[in-house]
Amino acid sequence: MANPGKELRGKVAIVGVADTEVGVLTGRSPMDLGVEAALKAIKDAGLKKSDIDGLITCNSMAQPLMYHAEATAEYLQIFPRYCMAVGAGGGTTFTAIHHAASAIATGMADIIVIAMADCMRSGLSREQALQVQASTGHPEFEQPYGPTVPAYYALIAQAHMAEFGTTQEQLAGIAVSTRQHAANNPTAQMRDLITVDDVMSSRMIADPLHLLDCSLVSDGGSAIVMCSAERAADLPHDPIYIMGAGEGHNHEHISAARSLTTSAAKEAGERAYAMAGLQSSDMDFAQLYDCFTPTVLVELEDLGFCTKGEGGAFVDSGALAPGGSLPVNTHGGLLSHSHAGNPGSMFALTESVWQLRHTAGERQVPKARHGLVHAQGGIMSSHTTLVLSREAS
Amino acid sequence: MSAPELTKILPPDTELSRPFWEGCRNQQLLMQQCKDCDRFQFYPRIVCSHCEGEQLSWQPVSGQGSVASFTIVRRGISKAYEAPYIVALVDLKEGPRMMTTVVGCDPESVAVGDTVEVQFEPWGSDLVLPVFSKR
Numbered sequence: 001m002a003n004p005g006k007e008l009r010g011k012v013a014i015v016g017v018a019d020t021e022v023g024v025l026t027g028r029s030p031m032d033l034g035v036e037a038a039l040k041a042i043k044d045a046g047l048k049k050s051d052i053d054g055l056i057t058c059n060s061m062a063q064p065l066m067y068h069a070e071a072t073a074e075y076l077q078i079f080p081r082y083c084m085a086v087g088a089g090g091g092t093t094f095t096a097i098h099h100a101a102s103a104i105a106t107g108m109a110d111i112i113v114i115a116m117a118d119c120m121r122s123g124l125s126r127e128q129a130l131q132v133q134a135s136t137g138h139p140e141f142e143q144p145y146g147p148t149v150p151a152y153y154a155l156i157a158q159a160h161m162a163e164f165g166t167t168q169e170q171l172a173g174i175a176v177s178t179r180q181h182a183a184n185n186p187t188a189q190m191r192d193l194i195t196v197d198d199v200m201s202s203r204m205i206a207d208p209l210h211l212l213d214c215s216l217v218s219d220g221g222s223a224i225v226m227c228s229a230e231r232a233a234d235l236p237h238d239p240i241y242i243m244g245a246g247e248g249h250n251h252e253h254i255s256a257a258r259s260l261t262t263s264a265a266k267e268a269g270e271r272a273y274a275m276a277g278l279q280s281s282d283m284d285f286a287q288l289y290d291c292f293t294p295t296v297l298v299e300l301e302d303l304g305f306c307t308k309g310e311g312g313a314f315v316d317s318g319a320l321a322p323g324g325s326l327p328v329n330t331h332g333g334l335l336s337h338s339h340a341g342n343p344g345s346m347f348a349l350t351e352s353v354w355q356l357r358h359t360a361g362e363r364q365v366p367k368a369r370h371g372l373v374h375a376q377g378g379i380m381s382s383h384t385t386l387v388l389s390r391e392a393s
Numbered sequence: 394m395s396a397p398e399l400t401k402i403l404p405p406d407t408e409l410s411r412p413f414w415e416g417c418r419n420q421q422l423l424m425q426q427c428k429d430c431d432r433f434q435f436y437p438r439i440v441c442s443h444c445e446g447e448q449l450s451w452q453p454v455s456g457q458g459s460v461a462s463f464t465i466v467r468r469g470i471s472k473a474y475e476a477p478y479i480v481a482l483v484d485l486k487e488g489p490r491m492m493t494t495v496v497g498c499d500p501e502s503v504a505v506g507d508t509v510e511v512q513f514e515p516w517g518s519d520l521v522l523p524v525f526s527k528r
């Protein structure tokens with residue numbers, strides 16, 4: 001295949017990262033959290049607010065704004081020449097990264113802050129929460145049947161089980177290893193270890209998904225700062241380079257998916273690996289979008305970490321756990337660290353930067369050189385894969 | 394505030410889909426068929442998704458299909474939906490896949506690959522929705 005985005009490979013780096021606290025943050029607004037994260041990330045980068053000439057945010061469900069990025073710039077009193085709010089659900093985060101990288105490489109901005117926050121836990125009224133559920137799905141031909149968000153993903157899990165013999169216990173194994181990572185992360189919302197039996201005996205939400213197969217609902221914000229590799233050389237931390245980026249888009253509504261068990265993560269991954277000149281076997285860790293356990297299962301297969309249908313056996317091998325051959329969601333993921341809605345996968349990105357800087361403390365993956373981060377939005381609809389590295393060559 | 398919650402979600406009225414809902418009211422499952430390639434599509438569009446043909450007509454289909462996947466929803470989306478209920482994807486014999494529900498059986502007895510047949514169920518207002526039952 002052609003080498004997409006080759007001009008961008010290694011040209012742009014992440015130089016500053018920060019998370020706010022996560023969990024139940026009563027009284028904090030998404031705007032406050034996004035601004036807090038942005039300012040901390042700018043400080044982490046060794047830069048000043050006035051250095052920032054690009055800003056990307058995503059809209060917040062708890063505090064929706066018509067001009068979200070512009071309002072954030074105003075609050076911060078910065079005056080960017082590149083400014084937009086993006087919205088593609090969970091896939092938003094990583095799609096924004098390569099747009100920002102392109103803007104930097106073409107000179108449309110020099111230093112871009114990407115800041116995202118939401119208060120899904122304490123900021124939504126009952127009506128807003130219902131609206132979030134009901135706005136998923138085709139309004140004419142899906143929503144009337146009353147599918148909940150877990151139900152859409154359960155359709156994928158059930159199809160995978162029927163086609164490949166995957167078991168509920170194997171799905172549960174994903175929640176278990178994710179919690180093992182979270183136990184090593186002082187900032188994670190849920191840190192008590194769980195067993196496969198705990199998952200299996202938790203309340204059934206939508207067969208085959210139990211409560212502990214489902215991600216958290218959280219408040220929180222996270223931000224990164226990006227600039228060119230040249231500029232990054234003068235800044236305090238090891239730059240973490242964007243080596244590969246790829247998207248794949250399959251469908252919007254699950255009833256229109258070309259396949260229930262193979263997603264466009266496959267194309268996104270192939271494009272990202274081709275740009276990076278690296279393979280799945282080069283990755284020292286992977287942060288995979290885990291709104292529900294089956295998404296991790298399908299992404300492991302589609303991103304080439306195991307063959308199609310072997311995801312369950314790969315989980316059984318213990319690969320995903322701390323010290324395993326492919327640690328997955330080393331911060332605790334959406335299942336155990338936090339899930340603040342659209343900003344959710346930002347925390348996987350900041351974690352990846354800490355891992356590649358070798359500053360992840362107790363949960364450091366030894367000598368991590370390359371990491372993969374993947375996010376999806378919709379119902380396994382829109383996918384973006386990033387390959388990050390501490391080396392630009 | 395409790396009254397609206399007891400209403401099931403109703404599809405918005407669109408000119409394009411009106412024949413589909415009219416068919417349901419007449420106990421008939423209609424799908425758009427393309428005059429150029431003879432294939433069926435769902436949901437309705439202004440153009441054939443297979444060949445870009447623009448001559449589409451509404452034709453009755455058999456209503457026979459099989460369960461591509463399903464889930465048993467244990468916590469309903471609102472009080473109007475009494476859990477447990479099935480949300481399923483059904484592949485029609487004629488090709489199109491649709492989201493639907495399976496009724497008239499123990500939800501626990503449904504399996505991927507089950508053959509099912511369309512049935513019509515009043516949904517509120519004057520709407521009738523296609524649902525499926527096991528054969």
Ligand SMILES: [Zn+2]
Nearest residue numbers: 427430441444
């Ligand atoms: Zn056609």
